[in-house]
Amino acid sequence: MSASQEYKDGSMSFAGKDGHYRRQVSSFRDAISGEADAKFKPERNRYHLIAALACPWAHRALIVRSLKGIDKVPDLLPVTIVDSLLGSEGWSFVPYDEPAGLGVPGTGNHIPGHENKKRIREFYLAAEPNYSQRCTVPVIWDNKLNTIVNNESSEVIRMLNHCFDDFVEPQFKSIDLYPQELRAEIDGINEWVYNTVNNGVYKSGFATTQQAYEENVKPLFESLDRLEKILSDGREFLLAGKLTEADVRLFTTIVRFDPVYVGHFKCNFDTIRRGYPQLHRWLRNLYWKGPNSAAFKDTTDFESIKAHYYQSHPQINPTRVVPKGPIPSILPLD
Numbered sequence: 522m523s524a525s526q527e528y529k530d531g532s533m534s535f536a537g538k539d540g541h542y543r544r545q546v547s548s549f550r551d552a553i554s555g556e557a558d559a560k561f562k563p564e565r566n567r568y569h570l571i572a573a574l575a576c577p578w579a580h581r582a583l584i585v586r587s588l589k590g591i592d593k594v595p596d597l598l599p600v601t602i603v604d605s606l607l608g609s610e611g612w613s614f615v616p617y618d619e620p621a622g623l624g625v626p627g628t629g630n631h632i633p634g635h636e637n638k639k640r641i642r643e644f645y646l647a648a649e650p651n652y653s654q655r656c657t658v659p660v661i662w663d664n665k666l667n668t669i670v671n672n673e674s675s676e677v678i679r680m681l682n683h684c685f686d687d688f689v690e691p692q693f694k695s696i697d698l699y700p701q702e703l704r705a706e707i708d709g710i711n712e713w714v715y716n717t718v719n720n721g722v723y724k725s726g727f728a729t730t731q732q733a734y735e736e737n738v739k740p741l742f743e744s745l746d747r748l749e750k751i752l753s754d755g756r757e758f759l760l761a762g763k764l765t766e767a768d769v770r771l772f773t774t775i776v777r778f779d780p781v782y783v784g785h786f787k788c789n790f791d792t793i794r795r796g797y798p799q800l801h802r803w804l805r806n807l808y809w810k811g812p813n814s815a816a817f818k819d820t821t822d823f824e825s826i827k828a829h830y831y832q833s834h835p836q837i838n839p840t841r842v843v844p845k846g847p848i849p850s851i852l853p854l855d
């Protein structure tokens with residue numbers, strides 16, 4: 522069942538009757554694996570990542586693909602980027618005629634044998650002809666079996682953490698974003714960060730009643746306070762002085778916070794740059810500093826991010842005007 526309903530003007534409400542937004546459960550939950558009987562074996566010239574630069578969930582996959590050096594091996598996991606505008610037929614590889622002239626173009630669809638597909642929906646229907654839910658990114662598409670391996674970002678990044686280790690250069694093989702000894706801690710932090718921060722901004726922004734909005738925006742800022750405390754000893758990463766998937770998952774929300782969530786989703790008790798100096802330091806370190814920064818910086822496209830949110834939700838922003846600020850989108854290191 523879809524959690525969205527269409528208004529008379531064609532725009533979508535993503536909230537239910539009680540004003541609360543509920544994210545749908547992802548449908549494709551397989552994994553690429555080197556195990557002997559695996560259906561989806563790691564191979565070159567087989568898999569594609571379909572992503573939106575705007576989307577924080579897809580952004581996780583782009584970051585891990587880069588951190589793990591998967592992007593440096595030709596034809597291991599090429600990326601197809603959709604246009605930034607999420608229109609009435611979902612994510613698209615070609616510009617929408619209506620509303621016309623909006624959005625930042627993606628890469629176009631060059632997935633061999635599927636070049637004529639215009640919308641991401643067509644891949645979902647090829648994989649599952651009766652699919653009736655929302656067609657979300659990220660998607661790992663298997664061009665051999667013509668199906669979707671997985672469309673749940675939390676599982677996609679777990680999979681990319683190791684599944685292509687036999688193909689990447691040695692220095693990337695040893696990178697482990699979910700090390701055994703930290704798993705319990707990572708799972709613990711992921712759980713409340715997912716509910717109140719990653720999804721909390723959406724639950725605040727898509728709420729259609731005052732009460733639903735307040736019930737979600739307060740826990741969001743409580744969690745930002747909690748993160749601020751965790752980082753207050755000056756640590757560079759959330760856990761144990763080591764970059765983990767917990768940092769990746771939090772980054773994609775925090776980097777969008779001041780440019781989009783403060784205004785568009787009404788998450789405006791404070792901004793990260795003014796009210797959360799520790800989170801702000803952590804964010805800028807990931808984005809600007811050290812050997813990992815390219816994975817964070819080069820996958821962050823503020824133009825697509827802002828265009829997407831402000832133009833794709835006419836129930837929130839009917840004029841589709843995109844604000845110019847904050848300037849700059851992210852501040853430099855001190």
Ligand SMILES: N[C@@H](CCC(=O)N[C@@H](CS)C(=O)NCC(=O)O)C(=O)O
Nearest residue numbers: 576578655656657658659672673674
């Ligand atoms: N649980 C999914 C959520 C993905 C998701 O909701 N993606 C949004 C973009 S931010 C999407 O593709 N929405 C398309 C639509 O609603 O039509 C994941 O983490 O992979």
